[in-house]
Amino acid sequence: MAGLMLDWLAASNPQPQKNLTWPEDLSKKQQHAADVLKTWPAPGRKLEFWRYSDASRLKKDPLKPQTSPVDAAHTADHQVVVVVSDEGVSVPDNLPDWLTVEPIQASEQPRWSPLDQTPELVVQAANQALFSQGVAIKVSAQAPAEARILLRYAVKEPSRWTYVRNLVQLAAGAEVVVDELLVSGRINVNNFYQIGEKAHLKRHQQVILDDQQQHISLQHFTLAGEARVTTQHRHQGGDLQHHVHWVDFSGEQAEYQSGSINKAAGQSHISDIVVVNHARKNNRSEVTHRSLADDSASVFNNAKAIVAKGADGSEIEQDLKNILLSNDAKIASKPELEVYADEVVAAHGSTIGTLDEEAVFYLQSRGIPLDLAREMMMVSFEQEALVC
Amino acid sequence: MLEIKNIHAKAGDKNILKNLNLSVKPGEVHAIMGPNGSGKSTLGNLLAGMPHVEATEGSVHFKGKNLLELEPEERAGEGVFLAFQYPVEIPGVNNMYFLRTAYNAQRKYRGEEGIDSAGFLRMVKDKINKLHMKDDLLKRPVNVGFSGGEKKRNEVFQMAVLEPSLAILDETDSGLDIDALKIVADGVNQLRDSNRSFIIITHYQRLLDYIEPDYVHVLADGQIVKSGSKKLALELEEQGYGWLDA
């Protein structure tokens, strides 16, 4: 559908092909990606990943700058703060010696991903044709125990999408915390996390939006042998949020653990999709979602694990729990296992219920007002998804 | 203090309380005994304002106010406290934080100043020592992983901190060994004074060896069928509830 690419090009900030500082071979690659994308269908309810969301919202034109109501990550806790803004990416001058950060266009491989083959990821794939900024971060094994990096997205342009592409590489044995915080802007971000052997990434993703804001993200993790990823997601509010976490293992004995808290109210829609490919033996994944939907908001939770033939010793846990706070709210919750191997340990569960009324009454009976009691029970519900 | 008149009440869609009358004056301790399923918990739950327990007839006044019109948290603010027969587990909410939130919410309701966490901690430690309980209770999430006895003690501890003017204890003695029973009784006796009243719901007479009631009532099939002094409890112990069917 030719219109799709033109629509998206026109709606991007800035238009990458007009970016004069862009290396020529990169521009060519992007042009090629755009040509391919023209043949793809637009996102819509025919796609699994978009079945429960209204993709037409992507074209909305908000008039005023939108800013997240919460800007909570304490920048003081971070040794390095990378800011993505209308002016491009800013990186502090004095980087610690365990870290290198360069603009994504200067990096030797602003990663073209095999994911782009599935039309389910059409919105994320558009990123490779349209991205205009981002960083390539390398963390060495010398990173100190408290090493902490903040990626802050603070774009003022309200009506156009800003496409950001980041690459984060952890050397073998490296340990680091990466916090990603969306402050403002309509960001479509693709993050490629490459975790070396025995390295450990802890990550916090905070996307708390006002009722007009939108956000699209793709995280692609590749874990080498004995690597670990522990990733915590807080998605709250917004007009449309669409997150995909995509996990590949390239070795054995690695572990991916994620906890998502999704809170939607008003007209919000949040999609939170985690796909784990157990293509190799003896890896573990544990995916926990706790979601709440109020008013006429909706949430789509999907945890999918694909275990390839021969990937024995894979361990998979999928635990999705959901609470509807109003009659008009909607939650679709889908744990999925596709197992082609023989010896696999897998557990999955999904429930949709309401707030524990008995517990709310217990709190009230001690003098706690109803609203606060409900809030406390929501916090209680969220706890199980706190992984780091 | 508490005037219950001709109360008929439903739990869910089942009629449980049938023309129940009870009057409790300041400083009095009333014991309510009766067979399983007679409506004892329903009475406690009605007073505390539990959802799905609803009066269909009659009235309840507490310190002159129409209690049934108040929200559960307002009743607590007025001084009503229910020690639950089955205390609820609340994962991820620290017991101490929960209690301070409750304490300050009640103070706010009464137009009093809140207390800071340091001051609250001092007060709470003092109470827990007086009750001969362990203070690791404070650090744990509310009732999560507590044994049956710990849950009951936690109810008594909450009562001691919140200092209600009417405390209803719903089978707080059930499942307790004799030492735990003494701790519970001690908690009640320490709070006992001329302005504070208690309704002690119990299945067994033995708690009343430690908490001396002013009145004992027998609840059967949703109404009080017999009232008397402490001696009634002893008689019930000997005779059981078989005579009710006669």
Ligand SMILES: Nc1ncnc2c1ncn2[C@@H]1O[C@H](COP(=O)(O)OP(=O)(O)O)[C@@H](O)[C@H]1O
């Ligand atoms: N929410 C409810 N819905 C329907 N029936 C209930 C409900 N709560 C209690 N009951 C029923 O009411 C009766 C009285 O219960 P309860 O007051 O708990 O008795 P007791 O405490 O004296 O053992 C029982 O038969 C019980 O099954």
Ligand SMILES: [Mg+2]
């Ligand atoms: Mg009972």
